[in-house]
Amino acid sequence: MALVEIRDVHKTFQRDSQRIDVFTGLSIEVPEGTFLALMGPSGSGKSTLLNLIAGLDKPTSGTVRVAGAEVSAMTAGQLAPWRARHVGFVFQQFNLLPVLTAYQNVELPLLLAPLSKRERDERVRIALGVVGLEDRMDHYPRQLSGGQEQRTAIARAIVADPTLIMLDEPTGQLDAKSSQEVLGLLQRLNQEFHKTIIVVTHDAHAAQRAKTVLHLDKGELIEQQGVAR
Amino acid sequence: MKYFPLVLANLGRHKRRTILTIAGVALALFLFASLRTVVTTIGAAAQFGSARRLVATNATGIVFPLPLSYANRLSTVPGVEAVTWANWFGGRYGDGKRFFANFAVDPVSYLDMYPELVMPADQREAFLREKSSAIIGKRLLEVFGWQLGQDVTLQGTIFPGDWTFTIRGIYTPSDAVLNDDMLLFRHDYFDERIGRAGIAGWYVIRIDDPNRAASIAKSIDDQFKNSSTPTKTGTEQAFNATFATMWGNVRLLMGTIGTAVVFAILLVAANAMMMSARERTGEVAILKTIGFRDGTLFALVMLEAGLISLTGAAIGLGAAKLLYRATNFNAAGFLPGFDVTPSTIVIGAGIALLLMLASGLVPALRAARLPVIQALRHVE
Amino acid sequence: MKIPITYNVRSVLRRPLSTALTALGVGLVVAVFIGMLALANGFNTALARTGSDHNVLVVRRGADSELSSGVSRETVSILAASPHVATGPDGRPAVSPELYVLIPLPRPADSTALANVVVRGVSEQAWEVRSNIRIVAGRRIQSGQAEICLGRKLVPRFAGTAIGQSIRFANRDWSVVCHFTAAGSAFESEIWGENEQFMPVFRGEVFQSVTLRLKDPAAFEEAKRAFEDDRRITVDAHRESAFYVAQSQLLGRILQILAVLITSIMAVGAVFGAINTMYAAVASRTPEIAVLLTLGFRPRSVLASFIIESAIIAAAGGLIGCLLALPINGIVTSTTNWASFSEIAFSFRVTPRLLVAGVVFAVVMGVVGGCFPAWRASRLQVVQAIRAV
16 A cells, blocks of 8 residues: 555645646656655645645545544644654755754653653654754754754654655755755665655756656656566 | 744844833833822721721811810720820921921820830830830931931920930831831920810720620710810721821822833834734735634734733832832831732732733634635745 | 844834834833823922912921811911012002811712812902913802802712702702813812801811912012911911922822833733844844854844834834823822822823833833844854754
């Protein structure tokens, strides 16, 4: 069974009097353990698709299932804890709370779980270790470089061991070297730790690192590269 | 609470704003406590009075005297244990800028009637022995720099001339509401000097049974009803209470100002919370994305508002309590026993809670209700 | 180059809620400021109007109020014969000997509450000699009758005060035959009646004060010396106006001190609010400031601009405060003037000067509050600011 099942999803936005149809009957299956890159021009609906999978938004019609749960039918009250358990999300920028240290930022999702301080501490350190930032854990976001900020955000995304890690243009604001760092990390997470990763990106390098690439244009699936397992 | 570091971190984001807002709340609560204490102090003075003491004055008006001859007749009224009398003197000391109560009393019976005037036995003896002596409240030692054994001269305003007394006793009131800055001298000295007019300003009467106060008072008044100087007798408490009303509608004035103060600080606190909330829309979105519930976010914002208002309240109320205690403030004698009461502190805490709700509610609701998708646009 | 004020006005309107809250906070401080000073003002005015520069008030030497004084008939005759005294329209010397006592009257709202009301015994002369007295209802007191005339401020505040009704004191009923006004002065809180009727009831053969009109008001000092040096009598002579003003000093000063104290503390709180608002404004407008600096406006223009903006918000608050305080003008309240132990009723008095002072106070709060944030704005380096664009 695929980890993510999107079936005949329609999504329409109403902006003042204008009606924008983003998806008109989209169906996709994302298998477990894959590293998927979603590409396409702006306005193709990539970010919207990501939001639908994460339960941040609801389809106008159709279903979205993640790990067997029908996310599209859950209430806001059900989605919050579901997200805490199943989803790690990384945005293009402004991921971190500027008033908290890297350590405290990474700890955030764990506050939602019934863990003791010691247990939380353990996991935070592991997560920061994976992204290679243990020596920076007491730094504030303004003291970190762009790449380090994004890696911290990734640490936060994995710390609760979620089912799915989703990233929206994670390298969009980074220079080449930092981009490489981040993408290498993602690859490692997928290959070594078997994390399922979905990345929305413009970056061709990111697409290269992924196992599967989906192209979206005007809400439709154009191309599929790589092996779908 | 494990979310505490998050709340504190948010407050620390704009340290200056947080400090200024807390300071503003502290000032407002300090003012509130001060204003309310004026009302409670006047109220306490109005409540003061022994249940076993009655005060008899001239029914025509308090400014008219009663004959000294009434003393004997009063002591024969059934239920009366003891009788004493006093005359308001109204003398001024020095430039007269510092007002203090001074009156002539019948030495033995007055001190006997008011055990609240605590004095060493030898000083009491001296007062009873020397005709031109006086006893003073201990505050007058600091106010005028007087000392035991010193001669002081008052200017008579009602009874003209220079009146000199020797300070032979210093009393400490056992109840804070009783003025600690009065000067009492001897009625026989007074009477002789004004040519034996035989007058008493008012009588204080101790009765055996407080439950019969009303009936004994009535029988006293009945006795003198048809004479040329009828009396008006009531409990000491009632007598003090009428003085309290003479201030005018102080309660209304203080209450109005107090309300304006609380309202003004509410605006300041609400503004501060609102500004903080507006700046954090993106972060609220991130927290919701991570999986924080709406209810948790609501609580976090309220907690933030609560920390500000409760800290400010603690500082303001505490400062008022300590300041007035430490300086022994009594508004130059007009408000003896000026002290912040527990009820004022409780009401102050209530105001702090009100502040928390009023300043935090709207931002908290907005944070809770924020549709994540909309907010994410702020993020990206 | 000065930054145009429209920039500030429009910016202020862009954050309406924050601006409104700050302005309202300032407004409340100004309202309390005006209100309390109007209270002090009203009290002081009532007493200041009570006396005239043309008159001399004579009391026994050493007495600090009419209440504690005693003046004999002989003294009155001696004073009346003085060349300093003006002659009334009827050819008699303009001299008013008066009795002054306090009687307790219960307040209708709360019968345990008593007010010590002034009862003044007067002769025919008093209506002429004392200033601004006008009978506005009823007729003059008839000689030999137990009749009284009430100052207008007493009428709504006690029972039995309408014309034709009677008030009971000193074991007698006194019938109310007129109401009088006295230009808002303390006399309007008094009960007036005939000396001859009051004396046997109250004080025997002694008056409390004598008021005389001077032939030449400029010759007050001379007259004062003449009376006080006269061996036959022991008196103090005061200019009538100065006497009553002195009576207002104690309470008047207390009210003023209270006003300043309370509003100062409130003002600090309001200034804190203004500081917060302006700092937030500067922070959120960093890109705009960068643009202004790039265009060529000087840092000190930026400084001035933000201070003016803060002052504008505060001035708006000041106007709001004036509007809030205006309605209390004319409201009558009463208190006991501790200097004379008597109850006096007076109205709140909001004067144009007070309103202006209120707005100025507001602007000062705004300027103080805006100082530091404006300074911060003017120190902004263009490079820093551009990065935030």
